[in-house]
Amino acid sequence: MSSHPTTPGARAHTYDAIVVGSGISGGWAAKELCEAGLRTLVLERGRDVQHLRDYPTALANPWDLPHRGRLPRALAQANPIARKCYAFDEATEHFFAKDAEQPYVQEKPFDWIRGYQVGGKSLIWARQTQRWSHHDFEGPARDGFAEWPITYDELAPWYSHVERFVGISGNRDGVEGLPDGEFLPAWEMNDAERAMAGRIEGAFPGRRVVQGRCAHLTEARPEHLAQGRGKCQSRNLCYRGCPFGGYFSSNSSTLPWAARTGNLTIRPGSVVESILHDDATGRASGVRVIDAATKAVTEYFAKVIFVNAACLNTNLILLNSKSRRYPAGLGNDHGLLGRHVAFHNYRGSLNASLEGFADSYYSGRRPTQPMMPNFRNVTRQETDFQRGYMVFFSAARRGWTRGQGAPGIGAKYKEELTRPGPWGIYMMMQGETIPRYENHVRLSANQRDPWGIPQLVTSIGYTENDERMIRDFLAQGRAMLEAAGARDIRATDDRRNPGLDIHEMGGARMGRDPRQSLLNRWNQFHTCPNVFVTDGACMASTGVQNPSLTFMALTARAARHAVDELGKGTL
């Protein structure tokens, strides 16, 4: 394959570092590498999206939207997968990849939700940010299915580094299984939630209810104002892009910060086909790019490459990076690339009503909700399933939609609907799934996408362990809601496909043992150390936490290591 560039044309395509992908982890790689003085090229397959300029619906009132947010039928019919995402609507659809853009093969059903633009899914993420605890890093080895090569203590300073810049709201709760971080003031619970929290904690000693931690500026500190970001305005229209920079995205934060160094080049419309391996040096030399519009093929070269294309696309690129040295994909000497893909189990939820609190209301729209750190199998195996789950719940007064399907005509009916309705409760699980060899992605042997790249085959499913966890959550959720005084409790298993959680992880997992993993403790390939993978693909297990904060911390840590190694001349 290609060796290091020597021709003048190639030199113009040569950078110190290449970052594949501009989403939440790619943005962090760009920021850290540019700040360290590396000329960095960020390759993004989607279109450009500039903060402020390219948020066309950010200030739209409900009546400004032709269909009041509902999806026109043609758009819904053309996107049977994307439309399943709760955040995909008339006001946000421009930030989601459409189904036809990049076909894939569902050997087992998998709802692959993608954001193809500068900023990736950081524009449309749910913004919930919890640290992992030492239990989450040590548990997989205890349970015998994976071994993390790093500890919580090693990652903790990088969590702090990331949290200060991103801006994370939360209380210092002192929960061992959910470490506190560098917090801005927390969001408030409402009166019903506060009462429920007290009743649940009283009835179930050891279980905790804390306010959710999220990437919203409840207070804009100097480091946030310096990014051009201001306080969150409690509009809760985040999926349209925020004109205040109230929540963290690559677009509002890391990418403009990186650009200010003068070291950043972003090239939208760049579909990365593969990573180029130089068999003579044993290092990657660059990447091959197909222009999204013209399909022209170009190559770019760098000393170090960060792959942050989002979990499944990172796997796709690595599997497609074939060379004489790696005929089955980069670093894939053992056939483990694309294996051990896991996700989060969201299937269980409960609805209920809550009496009382008739004279209590709230104002503003809050971007988070109370949550309960995992209370299952934390320090030892206690249940008929492995690992555990986090619980989220919220209470709110029902609005005018309660009139839909309810009888009524005329002035009295209308007036009743203009008042706050009774309190309703929603509770859901976020469960850890166990990475299994069988749950995998691979390249299709005969089907290709519009750029001539092999399509990805998804073969990822639930196991009996997941089914047992759902049953446990639904029983525990019911018991906790009963203890909280709720009525009309309805439990649901929505049997959603894997993928709709948008928390897919693994395929190029980290590990100590090169025979059992792809990446080392610095997110470098064991056998090709100038390639780093720091998005969800690197994860050896999923934890119960929303994963983006951990991706960001791992990225910043790996970028520092890359800079240090470049300085020593070892890369």
Added chain:
Amino acid sequence: MNRRTLLRHAAQLAAAAALGSLPHRGWSALPRPDGWSASEEALLDAIGDTILPATPGSPGAGSVAIGRFILVMTADCYPPAAAEAVRRLLAEVAKRAQAAGSRLFPELPTAERESLLVALERQPPPARDGVAPWRHVKDLTLLGYFTAEAGATQALRYDPVPGAYRGSVPLRPGDRAWAT
């Protein structure tokens, strides 16, 4: 960047907001979908205004062009069976109005329009191809009204930029619900 600069950015953004094909005067200026007459739209306006009439402080659904809204939504967002359901509902309402007093529904006094729709709600035309005619029109009436500017800002309370979240606010008599 200070707060004033941020707000200026936001204002510029508002000016630049490009909302697809929405005309300047809003969605009610969208053309009536093909295949529907002005009198059918007027009948939907009257049905909507009977479900959600004018009350002290806020207008009725008829004044937010609810008929146009229902027709546009039905054409754009629902399968063809929904249009058929709307036709069946309109025919049923017209038939019952004739039976009640040999008049057109919009011309009936308020009390008669209400009692006609109350009876119809008890015994609605049956669902066909998964669409229940009465439920379809009533649900869209509520959606169209409470997300219209008048419904959101007068019948309900609307705050586009709350600035903060407060978790404990006493509810006083007469306080209306938040629109969003």
